[in-house]
Amino acid sequence: MKFTKMHGLGNNYIYVNLFEETLNHEELTDLAVRVSNVNTGIGSDGMILIGPSPRADFSMRIFNNDGSEAGNCGNGLRCVAKYVFDRGLTQKREFTIDTKGGGVVSATVSLNDATGQVALVTIDMGEPGLCKKDLPMHGDADSITVLEPFTAAGHELKLTAVSTGNPHAVFFVEDVEQVPVAEIGPVIEHDPRFPERVNVEFNQVVSPTEMIFRVWERGSGITQACGTGACASVVAGVLTGHLTRGVPVRVHLLGGDLQIEWAKNGRIYMTGPAEFICAGEFYR
Numbered sequence: 359m360k361f362t363k364m365h366g367l368g369n370n371y372i373y374v375n376l377f378e379e380t381l382n383h384e385e386l387t388d389l390a391v392r393v394s395n396v397n398t399g400i401g402s403d404g405m406i407l408i409g410p411s412p413r414a415d416f417s418m419r420i421f422n423n424d425g426s427e428a429g430n431c432g433n434g435l436r437c438v439a440k441y442v443f444d445r446g447l448t449q450k451r452e453f454t455i456d457t458k459g460g461g462v463v464s465a466t467v468s469l470n471d472a473t474g475q476v477a478l479v480t481i482d483m484g485e486p487g488l489c490k491k492d493l494p495m496h497g498d499a500d501s502i503t504v505l506e507p508f509t510a511a512g513h514e515l516k517l518t519a520v521s522t523g524n525p526h527a528v529f530f531v532e533d534v535e536q537v538p539v540a541e542i543g544p545v546i547e548h549d550p551r552f553p554e555r556v557n558v559e560f561n562q563v564v565s566p567t568e569m570i571f572r573v574w575e576r577g578s579g580i581t582q583a584c585g586t587g588a589c590a591s592v593v594a595g596v597l598t599g600h601l602t603r604g605v606p607v608r609v610h611l612l613g614g615d616l617q618i619e620w621a622k623n624g625r626i627y628m629t630g631p632a633e634f635i636c637a638g639e640f641y642r
Contacts, residue, residue, distance in 0.1 A: 359642050361393070362441065363400060363635040366433030368582025368613025370635065371420075372402045373441060376409030385642075390421035393640055400640060403578045406434045408441060411456035416442055418455050422577030429459015430523025432585015432616075432628050436479040439465035440632040444475045460484055460523025460586075476632065483586070483626040486593045487521030495519055496551050504597050511538075511545045518594040522626065524576070525556045526590035530600060534562040534570050543574025559587045563600045570610045582613030589626045592618040 359381070362373045372393045374381065381389065390405040392398070404422045411417035418438050420428040438455055442448050452466045464482040469475065491499035503519035508529075518528045527546050531537055537560045546558045558574040571591055573584040588609045595601035606619040616630040 359640045360637070361400065361640050362637045363402065364437040364441065364632060365613070365635055366436045366583060366585065366632045367611050367616065367630060369431075369433040369584065370402050370582075371404050371406045371431075371434055371437065372400055372640075373406050373408060373437065375441075375445075376407055377447065381407070386419075386421060387425035387427075389642060391423065391425045392642070394423035400638075403575070403581050404428075406431065406438065408438055411462075414454035414456035414462045415448060415450070416453070416455050418457055420458075422575070424577045426577040427458065428524055428577065430457045430483075430586050432481060432483065432522075432587075432589060433583055433630075433632070435463060435465060435481045435585065436628075436630055436632040439467055439479045439481070440476040440634075443467050444634075457523060478629055479632055480627060480629040481585075483522055483589050483628055485624045486590065486620070486626060488519075488593075488597075490519070492521040493519055493525035493556065494553055495525070495556075496553065502597075504594075508546075510549070511542050513542055518598055519556075520590035520593045520597075522586040522589045522593070524586045524590075525552060525554060526559055526587055526594075527552070527556045528559045528561065528587075528591050528594035530561050530563060530595070530598060532562065534560050534572050537572065539572050539574050539580055543580065547574060547576050557584065557587050557590075559584070559591045559594075561591045561595065563595065566600075566602055566607075567605060568608050568610070569595065569601075572612070583611040583616070585616065585628055585630070588616050588618055589620075589628055593620050593626065596620055
């Protein structure tokens with residue numbers, strides 16, 4: 359199987375081009391686990407499949423490194439956009455990508471003048487889901503969760519819940535560096551209030567246009583970046599009064615920065631880089 363390894367701010371996946379490769383549906387979970395293994399595979403946060411779609415220019419499927427399938431991936435979307443443009447699968451600067459959890463999203467690529475290759479990608483992530491049923495989360499299906507008291511591993515927190523194609527439990531803290539993410543993250547991920555588990559974000563607001571972000575990703579653990587989580591965190595920041603709707607926010611992730619805006623039209627726009635790492639063959 360031919361593969362390409364790419365990363366968006368250090369959030370790295372193994373990408374497989376289904377326009378060229380044929381995979382058995384039954385083997386996808388096991389294959390994702392095997393290619394992600396750092397010791398016996400390639401090593402990654404998971405596997406992403408790029409293929410055709412009946413309702414968009416391309417489709418994307420995401421598998422975490424534990425084999426579970428995710429609904430969306432902001433960093434993965436940017437990498438898919440760079441892949442299909444730089445590899446000549448499209449010549450359009452704006453095109454659509456079909457995702458399992460986020461529906462059809464629009465990608466716009468900005469090129470490096472010197473190389474003609476993609477330097478930055480802006481993704482229209484669509485509108486966030488704010489109700490418990492959107493995550494899903496147990497409780498009143500049509501209610502929203504903003505600054506709800508939440509105890510995890512002995513820590514008293516306040517939960518704001520947002521869906522951006524993936525479910526997110528967002529928390530705001532005074533000093534994100536003091537948060538024991540590896541201890542609290544898995545406890546919240548598996549909290550029974552979230553029947554499909556949940557991604558966990560901790561944020562420190564620096565100013566109305568700047569935020570420091572850390573994440574525990576459902577199915578992957580601590581990662582360098584999470585695009586859907588950064589989007590959910592900006593939405594949560596607006597809901598809690600930390601940020602302003604319609605104002606771009608620079609989010610500092612471990613792997614680098616993203617610019618996120620929850621626009622007044624209700625849609626979330628994410629802009630950031632994507633990079634190739636290597637390409638090769640995996641003997642499955």
